Amino acid sequence: MATPSKSASSHAPKAAASGDGSSNEDALAHAPGQTPAPPDERAERVDAPDETIEAPDARPVAPSPTMPDIRVFRDSGHTHESLGLSGETVVAMYRNMLLQRRFEERAAQMYGRQKIAGFLHLYIGQEAVSTGAVWGTRPDDPIITAYRDHGLALARGMSPDAGMAELFGREGGSSRGKGGSMHFFDAEHHFYGGHGIVGGQIPVGVGMGFACKYKGTGGVAMAFFGDGAINQGAFHEAANLAALYDIPVLLVVENNAYAMGTSVERSRGDADLSKSGYPYGMTSVVVDGMDLFEVYHAFKTIADEARAEGDQGGKPFFVEVQTYRYRGHSMSDPQKYRTKEELEAKKDEDPIVRVKQYLVEHGLATIEALDALDDEVKAEVNRAVEFADASPEPPLASMYEDVYATNDVPYTV
Amino acid sequence: MATPSKSASSHAPKAAASGDGSSNEDALAHAPGQTPAPPDERAERVDAPDETIEAPDARPVAPSPTMPDIRVFRDSGHTHESLGLSGETVVAMYRNMLLQRRFEERAAQMYGRQKIAGFLHLYIGQEAVSTGAVWGTRPDDPIITAYRDHGLALARGMSPDAGMAELFGREGGSSRGKGGSMHFFDAEHHFYGGHGIVGGQIPVGVGMGFACKYKGTGGVAMAFFGDGAINQGAFHEAANLAALYDIPVLLVVENNAYAMGTSVERSRGDADLSKSGYPYGMTSVVVDGMDLFEVYHAFKTIADEARAEGDQGGKPFFVEVQTYRYRGHSMSDPQKYRTKEELEAKKDEDPIVRVKQYLVEHGLATIEALDALDDEVKAEVNRAVEFADASPEPPLASMYEDVYATNDVPYTV
Amino acid sequence: MAELQFREALRDAMTEEMVRDENVFLMGEEVAEYDGAYKVSQGMLAQFGPKRIIDTPISENGFSGLGIGAAIMGLRPIVEFMTWNFTFVAFDQIVSNAAKIRSMSGGQLKVPIVFRGGNGAAGQLGATHSNSVEALYSNIPGLKIVAPSNPDDAKGLLKAAIRDDDPVLFLESELMFGLKGEVSDAEDYVLPIGKARIAREGDDVTLVAHSKMYWVAMEAAEELAKQGIEATVIDPRTIRPYDIDAVADSVKKTNRLVIVDECQPFGGIAAEVGFQIQRACFGHLDAPVERVTAKDVPAPYAKNLIEAWMPSVADTVAAVRRTLYM
């Protein structure tokens, strides 16, 4: 309106008397503060000290559309030297990626032979994300992810034996055969699952970052989730909590372009996921997930920025890693939602091939040496299959174990 | 990396053979597609036609941090003429705001006299929002809100008799005494509640907009919620769905600065709520909620932009209305979280006083006439109290009614 | 009578109702372009187009609420959940809104919506994916719950659910989607919600079981017959309202009751049926009501463990023999 509001009550005293605060007070004079309260309100009626605490300025914030803060890690032309990585380290990273690849290729095969059942979601194509993130952070920075979890578990150091035995549902499995493919856990390596409900792990990951800060460990938690999971309310609530409490956590969306058969374009009002950090005042980071060095560099850089000093400070990041899944969503996906051309184009960016290429071109290893390494990895995976096959079924009684830490018994029959 | 990925497979054929798609295919040759499926997967195994459908381009979107699209409705210096409103209309709007104010003042009084029980959340101070929104939209545009619902219900035309009787828990109440203050409903006036679970009404409101478009009514739904409710996952999911499906719905946050005792600053990673539309590609609108004309103008403008043409088009908006609640959160709030100074300053902006002031200054009505109007409104509210008091308690048998539309009986005893 | 898969019966029911009433639409994850995660909606996008067969993001809370709002406005949404396990993120919409809005509005509004999808364990999927949710939702007044065991009931009851003016939770099973059975080809086949089906008559004991467990009960009955024990088998078909009279009438003849229920035991369906029957048939029971349920621990992944976890034919036979003091 044209009239400044301040003038209102002065220019129109009667109006003021009829509509403004003073008459509010009159009305309130009869309010239950002074009268016996009905039972369901009594609880709130305990006398509260009268002095008001220092309240934050409550004037609504004027819209200050600042440019979103986005950092991009792509095409930086890194070399291992520029990143301070030794040739041995790059070879070790390569071997780790290869281990994930070979492990899952064999798992798919074993699934076909019905040694493995249930759902089996392969990470093949995304190995640069797991390996880059793990090498870019500390071994005890907690990691949590969804059901597409073999890659991160192996990157973090889960033994292929324990992993394969878990897939086989055997006593020697990482969860004694109780979790299966979607529920890998390896506490010793600070890998906290392996979660089957889309998005459900995100708040839990924020809580892990909260604990790092509370305890002053200097750790930063990483919560991985998919491009489909970002549409769960859990993401929104967890992101705001992380920002509000300055929690050292990386909220990492592995954007592999599809949620089952639904492309990001068909699941979002705006397909640019990097916009997701903005409402929370969170810095967004976009990373080329097919490039091991970019992922490594991105995680190393932001993880160190995210860490708290003791129980002070800390800064969460929203990280979009752009990657791609080469296999179907699970083992029974006709994949009509993408063209063969698209898939083949993506396979030309195979993150493992690119590292191999890099190692050879930079004289860090010979093709022969890397092929030998591949044979070694394959042998390791073969041993894992043998271990799994030899591992006994869990005893039936074990079903009643591990439910409770105390009074661990079936409560009801 | 420095090496273009495309070159990888060509430069390193063996590498390609070991890591790229072709070997994926080898591995897949053993995959269960060709083998009998375990029972839990059989379901997904029905033969799917081989031709692939036209898939969207799945290349991850490059971050294009566009400036958020925000429109501000504040200090526009509107007059009723510039808005095309007759003096009679402005007086009618004034009367409607006054009705909400007087109704709630009396309700608070009746609560003190224990005629009303449970929670009673007063809307006092926010009346420009309800009246401006209702006058700026069509009478049959569906409205849904939270538990602070008396204002919007009365703005939409719920009779004070039915509203007061509902608060009294009587047969003559809008919900036959079953809903109470938090659960007002008036289907005849397209007012769909009145919802007690913070944020739970937001997806429902989006569904109402969805129905407007599906049926081609040209209607636009309005989902009102509080600044605290924006932190519910329901908001995030509903906003994305609204944007993805181009649903004619206004997601309206009534930012009254506090959620119970928690200021926006203490509940958000970033207190600027107008940023909330951005990730969904939604236009955000910021409105001065203490100014009736600004609210009216904003809703009229965007509602007409939001409407679908038949079952095509439609555009959701995120609307932050900046308002203030003059009373405690409910009837038993010591209000230690704000200073008396802050409250008094806000009361100087009383939206009702400002309209009264405007009417007098622009010669649309005399103080005397407006005071007479006030007396008339008070009398109407008094009659509502008498009606409520005279209305009988609902018969006990009615408890078993209105649970089901068909086979309406208690199912279990 | 035509022989159809369970999924085909569901598809036929939805298709017939969508042809009959343009206010009916189907919404859920992968229901359209993917033709359904379990192919229940295969071909429906082609037939009805994207306005009425709608793919959703993974936002169960959001699209459940959207469906509720659409239903209040007079549409008749069918909301498919990929499985009922995923409704825990939508629990509030179903329990606070779908179930209660009619009552809180004093009967002004109705919520004609169907929520459907696979329920219960489906092999080796682990604890997050093996919940039988009827134990939870059946406690909630305002909801109706249907859980058919065969394609014929699936078709007749789904058509009834879509036409019903109240929110109906329709529980299917991934393990039964491929199940074949004769389905009535009556012009417009609608079965009443709330009526049990007596599948088998026997004088010695009454077995009650719904959905997948119905087949366990039937197999147990065969096995018992070999042992000279004749069982009546009742498929309640609907959980809420529950046709307790059908069970009571039978127990008054057989004097013995065993409930096979895949839910976790504490406060599950078996507990409720057992409670009501001990009350209704106190003088008639020659033995305590027995139940066979999932074990009271989270569902394990390993093949041998999940098999031991599930209610089995052997467990059922043993329970029956207990009621016969054998």
Place this chain on the structure above:
Amino acid sequence: MAELQFREALRDAMTEEMVRDENVFLMGEEVAEYDGAYKVSQGMLAQFGPKRIIDTPISENGFSGLGIGAAIMGLRPIVEFMTWNFTFVAFDQIVSNAAKIRSMSGGQLKVPIVFRGGNGAAGQLGATHSNSVEALYSNIPGLKIVAPSNPDDAKGLLKAAIRDDDPVLFLESELMFGLKGEVSDAEDYVLPIGKARIAREGDDVTLVAHSKMYWVAMEAAEELAKQGIEATVIDPRTIRPYDIDAVADSVKKTNRLVIVDECQPFGGIAAEVGFQIQRACFGHLDAPVERVTAKDVPAPYAKNLIEAWMPSVADTVAAVRRTLYM
């Protein structure tokens, strides 16, 4: 023994445990600067500071998950819900994560967390605000559930819950926060989870009731005494695990059982207890097990309706008389 309000007993339990163990913290809506919506945490911010007494946004799903993650990392969160009605938006975190993570990890992880707040109806709040959630959560293995009826049990059991290595749902009542009672001033007062309390001994009938309903049962027992009927009253105090032996032992003496339970009836706590007792005490029961529960409709607002909806002393007396064929 000091006389304390229920809320004071809860506050003392939390305060003592926070003093004892720096890994314990309290998080929830309005717990800090507002001193608690129901003043349970009054003064705790002043004593422990904002690091350990933490106000949250209205994001139950988010901060429940946050608590679970913190618990897995070795902290001991106490998550306060303003009321349990609002946990329906956090249902997945409690049921899929808190309850199942230990089992799915094969025992590698534990989740020592307490979720607490007011449960059940609290006067005229309407259907969305009157849920008794134990009927739902008690079905879930992996959870423990405690529901005390008086300040002394509240203190001893909350301290036990905070020290427990498993997720514990601690159910309070807005209507009982002001309730006064003697509380042990033992140095370190911890009561065992899973043990019932025999509150009153009588030979004619056994009454079982937890939380608010315990007081209904006690009042009914007084009324019955006037009619010459002596009741044993048992407060299970814990719902999961449930001390069924205590109930069975009593029923073997009284031969009659009435359960007073505020839950909706279908599959509620009364159904489970009734089922287990008809099985355990079949030969001892002289009458069917009876239950007194909330009516099977959404909670209405009107004073007369909600009063009729709630289990009452009159309902309980009538149920007992039915078991005595009076």
